[in-house]
Each structure stands twice: as C-alpha cells, then as structure tokens.
Amino acid sequence: MATQPAVHAWPHARTNTRPSPRLTQTAFAVLLTLGASIALPAPARAQTAPSSVQDAAKPFQVAGGNLSDALIAFAADAGVTVSAAPELIRGKTTGGVQGRHAVTAALQRLLAGTGLQAHAVSDGSFVLRAASGDLSGAPLPLSREVTLGSVTVTAAADGGVTEGTGSYTQTGPSGTATGLALTLRETPQSVTVMTRQRMEDFKLETLADVLDQTPGVAIDRQGDANNILIRGSSANLQVDGMRLLSSGWQTDSQKLYSMDDLVEYDRVEVLKGSSGLINGDGAYGGTINLVRKKPTADFKAHVTAGAGSWNNYRASGDVSGALNDGKTLRGRLVVAAADGEGFRDGVKHNNKTFYGVVEADVTPDTVVSAGLSWRERDYYGAGDTSMIQAYTASGQYLGLQPRSFNVGAPWSGYKQTSRTLFGSIEQKLGGGWKLSLRGSSEQTRTPGEMGIWWTVNPQAIDVAQTRSYENRNRSFALDVKGPVELFGRTHELLAGVDAQRATSEKFSASSRLSNLGLDYADGGGAIVRPDLDSLAVGNHSRFSSDRRSVYAAGHFSLADPVKLIGGARVTNYRQYDVTPYAWSNYDLKENGVLTPYGGLVIDVHRNVSIYGSYASIFNVQSSRDAQGRTLDPEEGVTYELGTKGEFLDGRLNASLAHFWMKTRNTAEATGDSFSDGTAIYRAVSEATRRGYELELSGQLTPSWQLQGSYVVNDSSLTSASTSPRKQFKLASTYRLDGMLSGLTLGAATRWQSSANAGVLKQSSFWLLDLMARYQVTPKLSVSANVNNLFDKAYFSGMRDFGRIQYTWGAPRSFNLGVRYDF
DSSP: OOOEEEEOSOGGGGSSOOOOHHHHHHTTOEEEEOOHHHHSOHHHHHTSOHHHHHHOEEEEEEOSEEHHHHHHHHHHHHTOEEEEOHHHHTTOEEOOEEEEEEHHHHHHHHTTTTTEEEEEETTSOEEEEEOSSOOTTSOOOEESOOOOOSOOEEEESSSOOOTTSOOSSOOSOBOTTTSSOBOTTTOSSOEEEEOHHHHHHTTOOBHHHHHHTSTTEEEEEETTEEEEEETTEEEEEEETTEEEOOOOTTOOHHHHHTTOBOTTEEEEEEEESOOHHHHSBSOSSEEEEEEEOOOOSSOEEEEEEEEETTTEEEEEEEEEEESSTTSOEEEEEEEEEEEEEOSSTTOEEEEEEEEEEEEEEEETTEEEEEEEEEEEEEEESOOTTOOEESBOTTOOBOOOOOTTOOSSOTTOEEEEEEEEEEEEEEEEEETTEEEEEEEEEEEEEOTTEEEEEEETBTTEEEEEEEEEEEEEEEEEEEEEEEEEEETTEEEEEEEEEEEEEEEEEEEEEEEEEEOOOOOGGGGGGGOOOOOGGGSOOOEEEEEEEEEEEEEEEEEEEEETTEEEEEEEEEEEEEEEEEOSSGGGOEEEEEEEEEEEEEEEEEESSSSEEEEEEEEEEEEOOOOBOTTSOBOOOEEEEEEEEEEEEEETTTTEEEEEEEEEEEEESEEEEEEEEOTTSOEEEEEEOOOEEEEEEEEEEEEEETTEEEEEEEEEEEESOGGGGGSOSEEEEEEEEEEOOGGGTTEEEEEEEEEEOOEEETTEEEOOEEEEEEEEEEESSSSEEEEEEEESTTOOOOEEEEEESSSEEEEEOOOOEEEEEEEEEO
C-alpha cells in the first residue's frame, strides 16, 4: 500500500541555495506521490524510461469524489508523481477512473470536466495546469521545460506530517476533532497545531513546555503538578487518537504525562471545546492529541546534544528508513536521555526515552505497524501537589519565599517506568474505502514513591510513602471510512467501535509530624528523613473506568461552497472507585449516553470560510437527588462561531472564533441531607464560559515563520479568578540571507492579564524567550536559547484552600545545543 506524501513546500529552506524561477512559480505545490517502493521494486523503476511509464497499461480503482484524494489514489496505482498548485484542485471533484488503462489515458479520464490539463514531464511525472476548455478528448501535451527544483518528499500515513517542513502550521489533514481527515480550515472547531519545527526552535522538550507556548492553553502549576487548562477548563489526553487516563482520584496524571520528553512525536494537536464525538466522556475544555513520528521510506537520521542552566544535559538520536530493498518494510528508532537539576532547592531528575516502530506493506492494500515506547524517570526534591504558603489557615501572612524555595525534602521523590505497546492494521477495501484497526496498551509503575509537604500551618508536616503505584491504559478501535455518491455529490462517511479501560492502584502509608520546631523559611531541606519503612500500609486505593462506544460521522457536500459535518457517539460507561474514604466509593454505570456533534462550513471566498458548530461531552457523577437516584451525567456543551482562512497557498492559517460553553445537570447541594448525613443534590444548568480566540500560524515568507494568538476567557465561576482572563502569545523566527545566510533568529513572548487567589494578587506580566541557530554546514547546526530573558518573577499557579498558596514560575535560563544530520 502506498503512503501519502507530505511536501516540504520550500525545499530550499534548509540549504543556502535560492529557488529556480520555475520553482518559485510552482512553490507550495501539493505533490501527490506513490511510495514507488510498493508498486515496483526500486531498481526496476530506475531503469524504466519516462515514455514507457506514461504509456504502460495499469489497473486503476480510483473512486470518484474529492479531486485531491483521487489524485493521491491515482498516483499510488500508477506509480508516478503528480504535482499541482493547491488553488487549482481545491474544491474540485472527479468521477474517478476504473479498469485497465494507459497511465496518460487514465489521468485524462480522471481530469475530465475539471478544467485542468496534465503536462507529462520528461522524468515520467505529471504537472497539472489550468486549461481553456474541456480536455476530455485532447491528447496530453509533453513538456520538457518544467523544473521543480529539489523538492523533498517523505512518506506519511496521514498526510499531516510536520517534521521536515520547516513550518509553524499543518497543511495536511487532521482527525483530532471529528475522526475525519479534514484540514484545519474544513474543521468547524478551533484546532491548534504545535509542529515539530516550532518545538525544536524553542527547545520545547516536554509536554508542559509545549503547552506553555500553545495558543489558547494555560499550564496552571500546583507544586510539581502541571494542570492543563483550555478555555479555563481541564483537558483530555490522547496519543494517535487513543485515549489516555487523565483524571481520577487515584492518579496524578500531571506526573504521568506532562513531564514526558516529546522526542518521539511529530506534532501536538489541540482541539478547543467539547469533544464527545471522539471521546464520549471527559473534560469539556478540549483534547490534546500527541501524534507519533512514523517510519520513512528514505534514510534519515540525526543526533542532538544540549547543555543548560541548573546543570541540565540532554542528548537524543533519531534514525529512520527502509529495512529491505523494496522499501516495503520500514522502521524508526528514537532515543533520548536527560539529566539535571531544577531551579528549586534539592530538585534532581533523570529521564530516558526509547521509541521504536516498524511498518510493513504486507500486500499492496495492507499496511501493518507495531511499536514500543519505553520511559524511565527519576525525580527527587519532589513536593508533589503542595504549594508554598503565603497565608496560614488563621490568616497569618508568612511573606513571599524566594523562587528557589522548595516544600519538598531532597530525599522526597520517586522512580517511574512506563511502557506502551501499540499497533495498527490498515486495509484498502476498494472504491476509496479503508478499514483501520488500532490497539494500545500502556503501563506505568511508580514503586517506592515518597512525598512530603507542609500543610495546615507551618508547624505541621505530612509524610507519605507509596509502596506501589500502577496505572494501565488499554484501548482498541476499529473503524471504516470512505466516499459515497448521493444526489450527484460525493460525501465521506466514518463509522466505528472502540473500547478503553483505565485502572489505577495504589498501596500507601502516611503519617503526620507536628511541632518539630523547624523554621518554615528553611523549606523541605530542613526535614530529616524519618523511618518510612516502619509505616504500616494504611491505604489501598483502586480506580477503574471502562467505556465502550459506537460512533459515526460524515462530511457532506451540500453545495460547492457548503459542507455539513455531523456525527454522534453512543457510550456505555462504568466507573469503579474504592478507597477508605467513604465519599469516593463509587460504582457508577451509564448506558447509551449520546454525544451529538454538528458543524457547518461555508466557503465565502477561495481563501476564507465561515463556520458554526455544536459539540457535547459528558461526565458521570455520584450525587443523588431527594429520591436517592444518581443524577444524570453532567453535560458540557460548546457552541462556536468563527471564520478561518488559508493564505499564501495554504502556508498561512488564520482563525477568529467566538465560543460559549455551558454545563447541564451540574450537581448543586439543596441544603438537605439523607439520614446518614449524605448531602442531597439537584441538577441545574450552572457554569458558563465564553470568549474569543484569534490565531495566526504559518509562513509569511519562505524565511519567516510565525505563530500567535489573543484569547479572552470569561467565566461565571468564582474559582476562575486564579486563571488569567486574557492571554497573548506570539512566536516568530526569521532566516537571514546574504552575508548572514545560515543564521536564524527568533523570539517568543507571552502576556497574561492579572489574577488572584483571595488577597494574593498576580499582576499582568510579559515573558520573553529568544533563540538563535546557525547552520554551520548543510548537516551541522548550533543553537542558543534564552528563556525568561528579563528574569521576571511571577506566579505560575495560585490557590485559596483556606490557606492561600502559590507556585513560582521558572527564572531566566539558558541552553546551548548542537545537531548533526546524516
């Protein structure tokens, strides 16, 4: 099975050569290429003359529908390359081509009625151009003067690969919002993509680093924990569309994922708003989908090394390519290791990451892949979710501690290992239909975790030891998608089933030490390690959730400029949660919960669309009404209106959105209680959030990358005061020319409005990061990064739990790096 290519639209971006005039004219073309390794062995292709390639008869099974998709399928069947400017094929449809034909004749049939003409090039490829009339009966002219320059093509299973493009935007399709392969402009919800280039330029090496700079996302730090907020609400996590456990009383998901090295991922896609169509249940702030790197047919490899503030060191390696002569077996291996300290006293960490994946074309229509991701992390000086106290419960002001202050003791910490096995099968069914089967099994263990923190007042200390802590995620999904003809138009349908089970189990012991005579200002470093081994296990906690769903979605062409996206998911859910704390003993079941989705996209200009959408999601709840019945699941609904634009041949994406979010069936205490003292609740429509988002991302010129946003969030919740109402983020890089050719300079700035936790105030503030990279040779580059250039002191998190607390943001830091490409 051939794979769809991702194009490096500016092939000269990584060299010091200028594009040819003809390359400039056809730049940003969409290359629709067969992975030639599958249709024919590589040596045979190299020996075939262009004319024989164009005249050879081949079997074709190209379904009618979207012309872009049809051209990709045609290129795969024919074993040729077809290129076209995006504006020529955008919005066009075709009747397809079936049967055995010469390549040129098949392409002629495919383009009938499209107003396009194919020009055969001397190397056996084709270039599409606009024609003055219908070409269905005309011969294909041969042109030997077309020069495309050194365009680099890499295989990509989903067409949305960002690695190697040098871009700050994604030009290929994304299924994060609906499961359908839609471009950002075609998707009727806000979606932000943090590309591989964006991450590498500003040394965004962990998930928390990336989300700190992602438009519309905030990282609220609660001690060592990183709470992810989208539109003021928590978010769901996925990897390659497979759900991760991101909530539950017994699991600290902030430590499980937010500190992970992202070396194995191509990009991070962030969907804003409710996501019941792809999740069923979960948080209604949004969904973060991490997309893994895929094996490539051509060899590529690089190594990196870096050193930074607080004795931080990191090295990584990435190698990918074909494992046989026919390139039908491909593999990729990625490794990374990091070691260092933190800006807080006593913090030390060590991370190791291993990622390997193999992909095989079992038949021309069947692709099988399997992989392993393994991680190990040591972290000491941990304070867990505890923050620095500004005020005690009695209201005593303790003053602000220095940024290096740590509530955790140097001996407090954990060792964590994580292993994920994953695999997939993709099968072409004919007529443009494809079946996909995916599975994933993740296990995370944290034996011997210890935590310590000050609580209640400065004289009381909690000590806890977790003797066993294990999380598991197991996911399965089977779906089928393809085109259908209805009322003279081509539409795309998707249907599938999936199942996911998440479990978390913890054995722990705890103890409270009081009146030790310690000075709070000395921090956790003053606490002598007690005999934790003597503590008896006092808490065995278990959490599990199971969900099984069926879902369907469609992308319907109502008219040339009007597209309807609709779908729904039906979910059966069960949650089982047992701890010694009575209030968290849950056994919840919900069957047949429906989460509908709808969106309308209208093209008002060849570059601009307007859209509206409705999305929902649910969360089960244990609260009971006066009759003793468990309340229906809480529903989070998101409405969104906006406009999106693609400019400069798709290299630049812009969007403006207005959203409002509302919860239904939210539990509210009535003030009455059952005989056992348990509170009685009623269901109300309560919390509302609304706001605006303006975002811009992509290439302004081949040398100038930019990504920025301005976000306003309003909420009816009083707790929302700890989050900023307004955010502005802007990152940009520029590759210099002339005498400074090879030098890239960049800056990333962030601003947020004021916030407060009770009487503790955080004024609005700016942060500024800088980067520079110099391409010493075509293969060797060196880089330098500075974060928080002006060393701004700010709170990265605040809480009012009766005692007001805060977490300091990171001070100024430096990093030097080197990269070598083979």
